[in-house]
Amino acid sequence: MLGPLGNIFQLKDNIKTKRISSYDKTGGNADKIVIPAGETTEIARIDGAGIIKHIWITISTQDPFIRRNAIIRMYWDHEENPSVEAPIGDFFGQGWGEEYNFISLPLAAAPAGGRALNSYFPMPFGDGAVITIENESECDIDSFYYYIDYEVHPSIPKSAGRFHAWWNREITEVHPEEGETEWGVIAQQANNPTDQHNYLFADIEGKGQFVGINYYVDSPGPMWYGEGDDMWMIDGESWPGSLHGTGTEDFFNSSWCPNELYLHPYFGYARIPEKYGWMGRTHCYRFFFEDPIYFDKSLRASIEHGHDNNLTLDICTVSYWYQTEPHKIFPNIPSKALRINMPEITVRDVHKWRHEWRKALGNGKKLWGNESI
Structure with missing residues (x-):
């Protein structure tokens, strides 16, 4: 089996590389969009056949839990129900609304501190693709930066899942x-x-x-x-x-x-x-x-x-x-x-467990912790 670089030298016909991004359409440097609290924003709508090859996203907001409060959805070929639906952090490999570095072949959360979300999953479609972000937070997403890099193909093989x-x-x-x-x-x-x-x-x-x-x-x-x-x-x-x-x-x-x-x-x-x-x-x-x-x-x-x-x-x-x-x-x-x-289990919780255990053993004066009831 060829690795990810195995056929990079092969020239292909009738394929065009395209990108949808949050760049400033005026030519300025405000290369972002705003996603208001409680709203769903369509970040990509692609016609025809093709393959999404890479997605990059980074977010700035006052909501520290935005990675669980924002939902990413993807739709292929004019379907009504999404084929992808997940909190945006969890999808890219960031659990619990946290930010931390993550490395894998198809997904990565990159510096600074895991705030750059990347997907390299190939995502084929035969007749259109739509990607949306729903902001269920009480805060606006003040800055949502993104790239969606894709290929335009004359058609996609019927065997493409x-x-x-x-x-x-x-x-x-x-x-x-x-x-x-x-x-x-x-x-x-x-x-x-x-x-x-x-x-x-x-x-x-x-x-x-x-x-x-x-x-x-x-x-x-x-x-x-x-x-x-x-x-x-x-x-x-x-x-x-x-x-x-x-x-x-x-x-x-x-x-x-x-x-x-x-x-x-x-x-x-x-x-x-x-x-x-x-x-x-x-x-x-x-x-x-x-x-x-x-x-x-x-x-x-x-x-x-x-x-x-x-x-x-x-x-x-x-x-x-x-x-x-x-x-x-x-x-x-x-x-x-x-x-x-x-809720996080803390040292105080563990100490309370020990207190109940001591009571169960008659509140002995020198109970250490490994005694059995």
Whole structure:
């Protein structure tokens, strides 16, 4: 297989390179647009056939949570329902409305401090493309700068799938009777011969191929948040499916409960918590460019939140794939109020947990912390 530079020297006929950007149409230096609070702005409308090759965006606003409060949507070939719908930060690899550097092959958040959002996903269309930004903030986006670089083609092959991206979020529930535990710390763990209670990150109908995921997990406790098997039910098959994983870190191509920054073009950990154990926010990512997940009719993809779904976690994902149209309409994106972060667990909270534990052990004078009830 040729790499990304493998055919750069090949000359092509009947292709034109175009750009839509926020440049100052007067010839001045005010190279930006304003997106008022509560409004949706169309940043690109392209006629005919072509391929979007690169998107660059940077934002200035008084809203510190704009990356979760602004929604990016993309429409192909005059469709009514978007093929891409996600908070703008999450789409480009920035969880929790935060700003931090992120490096991968198709997506990047570049300096200064991750504020430059880039996509290199190729996005083909046969009869038009539209990209919009909805500002659900109470503040105007005072400065929205962007490039959309694309190619104009005479036509697009019928085999060209359309690019899709879907954001999902769930505060997961503890399902097993043994309670919230990993590694059997509290009790022996049960088996999980189903994907019924898993966290769902893809629910697709049509023919296509799954190519990537950004996975943002906020853990309220210090226990390892993983041990969750990824499960793929292709074309309506039953459990255990064609592909069945062995643990969260394995799915993201790492091992042994990592808690360190690591940025590979295809996989990595772009953000890790700075607390005790794995408490706090971790951003994992995985792109399937050498090993896409193919499906002819449908794909249901999910992952356990802890073995046997026994952990309460705040999980948000953006999944990326190509497929034939029409696609299954996405559920309504949760309201702004339902997209806010969960409260941060602090040292004070942990101290209160210890206080309750001491009471459970009779308020002994020299309780250390490793005593069992």
